[in-house]
Structure formats: C-alpha cells, structure tokens
Amino acid sequence: MPELPEIETIKMQLAKILPGRKIISVSLRVRKIFQGDEGMIVGKRVTGVRRKAKVLIIDLEKNVSVAFHFKMTGQLVFEENDKSQTLNIKKRIVGGHPTEDFVGKLPSMHTRVIFYLNNGTLYFNDQRMFGWVIVDTTHNIDHLPFIEGLGPELFDIDSDKFAKSVLKFKRPIKLVLMDQTVISGVGNIYANDALWEAGVDPKTVSSQMTVDQLNRLFESVKKVLREGIKYGGATAADAKYINLHGLGGHYQEHFRVYDREGMGCLRKDGGIINRFVLGGRGTYFCPACQR
DNA sequence: TTAAATGTTTAAAT
DNA sequence: CATTTAAACATTTA
Numbered sequence: 001m002p003e004l005p006e007i008e009t010i011k012m013q014l015a016k017i018l019p020g021r022k023i024i025s026v027s028l029r030v031r032k033i034f035q036g037d038e039g040m041i042v043g044k045r046v047t048g049v050r051r052k053a054k055v056l057i058i059d060l061e062k063n064v065s066v067a068f069h070f071k072m073t074g075q076l077v078f079e080e081n082d083k084s085q086t087l088n089i090k091k092r093i094v095g096g097h098p099t100e101d102f103v104g105k106l107p108s109m110h111t112r113v114i115f116y117l118n119n120g121t122l123y124f125n126d127q128r129m130f131g132w133v134i135v136d137t138t139h140n141i142d143h144l145p146f147i148e149g150l151g152p153e154l155f156d157i158d159s160d161k162f163a164k165s166v167l168k169f170k171r172p173i174k175l176v177l178m179d180q181t182v183i184s185g186v187g188n189i190y191a192n193d194a195l196w197e198a199g200v201d202p203k204t205v206s207s208q209m210t211v212d213q214l215n216r217l218f219e220s221v222k223k224v225l226r227e228g229i230k231y232g233g234a235t236a237a238d239a240k241y242i243n244l245h246g247l248g249g250h251y252q253e254h255f256r257v258y259d260r261e262g263m264g265c266l267r268k269d270g271g272i273i274n275r276f277v278l279g280g281r282g283t284y285f286c287p288a289c290q291r
Numbered sequence: 292t293t294a295a296a297t298g299t300t301t302a303a304a305t
Numbered sequence: 306c307a308t309t310t311a312a313a314c315a316t317t318t319a
Contacts, residue, residue, distance in 0.1 A: 003297055054298080071298045073316075097297075099317090110316090128315045130298065146299085171308070180299080189297050234297065258297090280311075282295070 002070045002096050004153065004185030005228025007051050009249060010076055010095025015049040017078065017093065017120070018058065022046075027114040033126065034113055036135030040064050046117075053150050053184035057141060065141040071130035073097040077106060077123045094247050098235045101125045102242050150184040154225070159218045166206050166214065173209060174202035175279045177221065186221060189234055192284045193256040194221040201290045202283050227254060257284040265289060 002010075022045045026038040044060040051057065056068045056076070068074065075096030082091060094102040101108045106123050113133050115122040124133055134141065141147070154162065165183070169176050176182055177191045186194070195202050197220035200213050209217070228234065228251045235248030242248040252259075256266060261275035261284060271288035 006297065069298085071314095072296070073298095127317070128296090130314060169308090175309095178298090187297050236297090279309085281298090 002054065002074070002233065003187035003190055003228070004051075004054060004225055005190070005231075005251065006096065006233035006249065007054050007056050007070070008229050009233040010093070011049050011051045011056055013093045013095065014056075014058070014076070014078060018046040018049055018117075018122075020045060021117040021120060023060070024116045024118060027116070028112075029107065029114065030112040030129065033129055033131055034133050034135075038135060040135050041066060041115075052147055053153060053180060054187070055147060059138060063138045065136065065138040067132075067134045067136075067141050067144065067147075068124065069132050069146075070096045070126070071128070071132075073099075073110075073128040074124065074126040074131035075099065075101065077101065077125065079106065079121050079123075081119045081121070092247070094242075095233070096125075097127075098242050098248050099125070099127065102247050103245050149181050151180065151182045153185045154183060154218065154221050159215050162218045163209075163211065163214045166209060169206040171206055172202060172278060173200060173204045173206050173217070174283060176206045177217075178279070178281075183221075185225065188281050189251075189255070189258045190221065190224045190228060192258045193224045196256040196284075196286060196290060197224060199289050199291070202278055202285050224256075227251065257286060260284060 023041050025042060028034050028038060041060055041064055044062060044064060046058055046060055048059045058066045078093040080091045101110055107114060108125060110125040110127045111123050112126050113124040166176055174191050174195060177186050198216040200217055231251040231254060232249030234251035235242055257273050260273045263273050265271055265273060265286040265288060267289050270286045273284055274287055275282055275284050
C-alpha cells in the first residue's frame, strides 16, 4: 500500500525513537516473508533508520541491517513497553497500510515478525503477506537486486535527466512513472494525482511527451510527493478508528483524482473523473483537462 | 458473487 | 529483443 511519502513518514518517526535500542529477541510468526538469519541482529543496537524508494532500512551495529518492503498491506507498529498493561494508543508509532492493527491489541493475526527491543516492541504486520523482511550485512542489503535495480528518485535528478529516461519508452507515461527501475518511489496514488496536476493524459505514449509536458510532470510528481510527506502520507479515508485516535496521515484529504471516480474535477473547467484500468491498476483522470 | 485494494514478479502473448 | 498483458501472490472489504 505505501508509497514513498508513507515510508518516509514512518522512517522519520522511527528515526527518532529506535536508535540506541537493542534488539533483545526476534519472533518469526510467519517464515515465508522473512529472509536471512535472525540471530545476526539479536543483541545489536539500532544505529539509524533510512529509506530507499519504498524500502525501509533499519541499520544496526556491526554493519548489519534489516530491510522491509510493505508491498500492499505491510505496516510497522512500534509500541513503548507499558507497565500498566493498558493499551495506550498514544504511545504508538504506526506506519504503512492502515488497518485496525494500528489501534488494536498486538500481536494480531496479521503480525508476521516481532522485534523485542529494550523498552519497546516493533511489529511487522502484513495481511496479504506480499511484503518481505530481509536481514543481512549492510553491504548486502544495499546491494540487494531489488535495491540495485531501483531508478533514481525524482528529488535526486533534474528535469533533463527525467526527460531523457522517460522518452526512451513507448509505454503509457503512467506505467513508466510507476516503473521502479526507471523512477523509484512513485506508486498508484501519486502517479494518478501527479498526472492530473500536470494536465497529462495517463495514456500518453512516453516517447511522445512534449518538453512542456515533461517539465510540468517533473514538477508535479515532486509536488504531490512533497505534499504527501507534509501530510504524513495517505491513510484510507474510511479508517475511522485511525482518525479517531489521530494516527495516520492526511494526504487522502487532498487527493486530486485518486479514488474520485464520478466526482467533479477540482478545476473549474474540468469534467467528471473517469476510471479505467491501465497496467492492471485503477487509473483516474479528468477527460477535460488531461490530454 | 464479483471487483478492487498505496506492489512487485513471472510467464505468456504480441 | 522490446513491450504488453495477465496472472500470481493472499486477504479483506464493498
């Protein structure tokens, strides 16, 4: 579920409270999503938390790291040890796919890996189990095929480089934007919104994009990603229990077209938001102002 | 019952 | 070979 802004949000929060804590033990409730030797991380302290595109990485002493990919339904919940035995949701740090596990009792039936730290517990939950957790040396983590194959984030390149990489393809621009080997970090929500922001039809053949369209799209993607980060990522609008507790982000309150099928375009002269499937993913656009 | 869900991988078809 | 599409992974919700 999460894209770059959602992972960036949980990264920033974990970076404040994890460093210095030692991993006491690890519990693997589901082996299939876990790769590596959990013994490698036991007894080591966290030294930092970082992110590469949609991958979250926790670095530990002795050059060992843990990489997480949330895929569609992964989430991390950190909870301070609570001696009172009472569920104190305010003491939690949550990130990723919003479910009742953000606020419910943990571990839950979706908890796949548990990291017991001093004075806290970190739960990796993932209902669909598409995600993965990999433990290895920091060097090997940084050289995982998936990570090595990632293209740059838009924040790290200029518009010329963006144009060059995009113009090579004859696929629809939306699919190129979401292709992690070309540009990393952009998923379905932000791709849809950025294309609306730039006034570009998602079906536009990449190689036929004009310089003007490319420049607008380059700025638009960065704009929506920055906005996503600013609002703490997106949390499903129907997740009442989360908003109730003040957990989760608010980007969903600023969706341009995503999940707005049948609703009016936000532009005055716009039309009705359409939805169709492109590359197997729900694609939303305004037929009046995206061409 | 069917469709869809913030992602990626793989096989099969073009 | 480059591209595209479909299916797969597994679960929940509308």
